[in-house]
Amino acid sequence: xxxxxxxxxxxxxxxxxxxxxxxxxxxxxxxxxxxxxxxxxxxxxxxxxxxxxxxxxxxxxxxxxxxxxxxxxxxxxxxxxxxxxxxxxxxxxxxxxxxxxxxxxxxxxxxxxxxxxxx
Amino acid sequence: xxxxxxxxxxxxxxxxxxxxxxxxxxxxxxxxxxxxxxxxxxxxxxxxxxxxxxxxxxxxxxxxxxxxxxxxxxxxxxxxxxxxxxxxxxxxxxxxxxxxxxxxxxxxxxxxxxxxx
Numbered sequence: 743x744x745x746x747x748x749x750x751x752x753x754x755x756x757x758x759x760x761x762x763x764x765x766x767x768x769x770x771x772x773x774x775x776x777x778x779x780x781x782x783x784x785x786x787x788x789x790x791x792x793x794x795x796x797x798x799x800x801x802x803x804x805x806x807x808x809x810x811x812x813x814x815x816x817x818x819x820x821x822x823x824x825x826x827x828x829x830x831x832x833x834x835x836x837x838x839x840x841x842x843x844x845x846x847x848x849x850x851x852x853x854x855x856x857x858x859x860x861x
Numbered sequence: 862x863x864x865x866x867x868x869x870x871x872x873x874x875x876x877x878x879x880x881x882x883x884x885x886x887x888x889x890x891x892x893x894x895x896x897x898x899x900x901x902x903x904x905x906x907x908x909x910x911x912x913x914x915x916x917x918x919x920x921x922x923x924x925x926x927x928x929x930x931x932x933x934x935x936x937x938x939x940x941x942x943x944x945x946x947x948x949x950x951x952x953x954x955x956x957x958x959x960x961x962x963x964x965x966x967x968x969x970x971x972x973x974x975x976x977x978x
Contacts, residue, residue, distance in 0.1 A: 746903075775965060777966070779969075784971075785950070785971060785972055786969060786970070786971045786972070787904070787952065787954075787969035788969075789966050789967070789968060789969075792965070792966050833903050833904075835903075837965065846917075847892065847894065847906075847909040847911075847916060847917050848894070848906035848909060848917060848919070849894075849896075849904070849906065849967060850906070851903030851904050851905070852903055853901075853902055853903050854901075854902070854903050
């Protein structure tokens, strides 16, 4: 069975603060894929990033950065200099895989972290 | 290129009625997924298709639920004899995947919000 736990249920920050959303996962698959999605008030899930289990390089995209640590089964997401538009629910998700990097279908989501950025 | 579209966006029905939702994936995407999201929770997997073949169904998908993707393009999700517990947001997603798992990001539609009275 696969499980994703998002450590924080809600986070509230003031604009320009840095904020980190923590995600811990469980899987028995040797190959797997991790994702972050953003769900703004409009409701539509927006894909942010995918990370393969065999690629532990961290990634930075503008104000967003992701820290993948296989040893601690964590895939954390940091927003630098947060803005009001970052206010949303953020979901971490996991997808299993098989030999040769084949990927199974379903995503297993965490329960979400509600981020509120105050002006 | 348009994104994933879902119709209707909102549906209010009375308990016991049947409802059907439609999902149009991103053009040429070979995989299509259905998820359900209740308030304050993450989406939960229901089922998915590779082209027209339904490859996996969750235990959440009771006998009252049926999904089809007859021509490998759009998909429908039908719920028969709706119950109040079926009230949720039903999300559709699609992806264009290679056999090695590349490009397996799923892109989501806006969802259909179902309210069962």
